Amino acid sequence: MSSQPASMRDVAHRAGVSLSTVSRVLRGAPGVAPDVRLRVQRAADELSYVVSRNASGLVTGRTGRVAVVVPFLQPWFFGVVLSGVSDALREADLDMLVYQVGETRAREGWTRALPLRRNSDAVVTVSMDLSEDECHRLDDVGVPVVLVGQCVPGRASVYIDDRAGAAGATRHLLNLGHTRIAYIGARREEWSSTSSRHRLEGYGAAMATAGLAPWSVGKATGHAGGELAMGELLSDQDPPTAVLAEFDDIAMGAHRILRRSGVRVPGSISLMGFDNHDAAAVLDLTTVDQAPYDTGLAAGRLTVGILDGKARTDTHVEMPTQIILRQSTAAPRGARGLST
Amino acid sequence: MSSQPASMRDVAHRAGVSLSTVSRVLRGAPGVAPDVRLRVQRAADELSYVVSRNASGLVTGRTGRVAVVVPFLQPWFFGVVLSGVSDALREADLDMLVYQVGETRAREGWTRALPLRRNSDAVVTVSMDLSEDECHRLDDVGVPVVLVGQCVPGRASVYIDDRAGAAGATRHLLNLGHTRIAYIGARREEWSSTSSRHRLEGYGAAMATAGLAPWSVGKATGHAGGELAMGELLSDQDPPTAVLAEFDDIAMGAHRILRRSGVRVPGSISLMGFDNHDAAAVLDLTTVDQAPYDTGLAAGRLTVGILDGKARTDTHVEMPTQIILRQSTAAPRGARGLST
């Protein structure tokens, strides 16, 4: 209604008290008579008054805002993480600023380009896979940083054990009786995140433990890469009986190729993904769940904890992964594994 | 490094000029000697100085921030829209605040609970399907509002023509020669958004034009609903030869049931979705694309335009929809349609 939104003065006036009293009430500070508190609250309500974080922040030095930096906003994963972060911040009455900075190569200098400096109380990076350099530049911003999907010693990090997840997935296939297990991932030159590296390592380790040689194919990321890689595998003179993909998107591309080629899943080839993508359920894809919502929630709460001085800035939170069994994996034909 | 971030005074000091000069340079205001401008800029760079939006906003009354309100953050759709909004705002150097307010019934009073009032320059709502009441309460906030995915006369809206999209999809199926075309949507009591209503109407209209009676099944939303609805249709004594789903998630659930039941798509039943969900490509699902990224971009730009006084607050932008032909639709067996 009012073209000029009410200010604290208006509330004070209406309640018949001074500015500081209004301030105290609205901040929930102690030392205000109950009846006065009530009167002020009513006055504020009637004027639909909301404290300007701008002005209060100027004094307190806190903005009431947390910046969340993501490379992309489109992939399913980030929305889910953000959802968790958002819920956690809301609990603490903090606002969430979201910055999309694009792929690694294009984001030179985002640490300074973004108005982080005095405009947010903390920075949460999601799957940014920061270099040492970027980390240091973030320090310059002078606010606590929480890394999601990346584990850096000495820094607040929330992440999953990609190695263990991939190893577990590999073991699942091994236990079913598979020995010819291929791994499809993104080509290292295109997308060499730490998580990417760890998953490959986990696969390799599990294979080694089983006394088997690793067999990995690296193509582009996403559906397209999965299609290419699976095409290659199907053209091998002795194709695998099971395939583990670095993430579900890749698995989905592979699935499509298998469907089109008339190769039965899991009849002829078992296929397994990683991430528990939304659509994995639709494809009945066995996969590794990494609970991105919980990760976001944990990251948000850790951020709040750090801001409240209740958590250390070098806290590490490792989120569990979990194998989600669906219809895309089974024992190979004539297996001598668990499926006897 | 400095624990206390540099302030404008520090920059002024370092450049050997006054505060106002620094302010002018950093705002790009005219009336500063080129060499001075340069000197100030260098000083600011060296101190990695960033203007505090908090402080400047206090004076100018503008916060440099736009609030984007979404019901959920997890579904694919919102991430894509946000991505577009983010890019548009970034062009104008505006920050994006994101608020997730939950489902309709749970969001009583979000218009006042959120610190929108003096904390953002504009509000963008995405698929919020605001009631008259909520719209008015938003007016109270006193900032321009842009509605995405909802068309309200007299208010800035960016939306698609759901009716036309659904009608087009139906016509696609009709043209292929189908006559027994069923529609699966979310049950009205669960999710009665305008968009939902319009899609059903579009389907109904196209059927009517073709002289056919509509046949719609309403179940839960999401995969689950699609599964239930398709189950019901498959149990009909004369099942449809084509099915149009209100959105891709539902179509995917239906697809799963068809796959499990051994019903060939599109051999026995053609299946069509709406939205062009990420995973629709993987399932080879014919669908209606509604370009959510472009929608977000348009909404963001419209917001910027309104803030700059270059666009009217009642601008309507209708985004085009487009049929994406994939492998899930074909002429029915023995059709006399286009497929002769």
Next chain:
DNA sequence: CTGTTAGCGCCTTCAA
């Protein structure tokens, strides 16, 4: 318990 005072960091007059 309440009110008064002095800034927070910046932009906007106005005067030089």
Next chain:
DNA sequence: TTGAAGGCGCTAACAG
């Protein structure tokens, strides 16, 4: 073209 002064809305010390 530049500098000095005032105040944006609020909080934090202090006084009462």
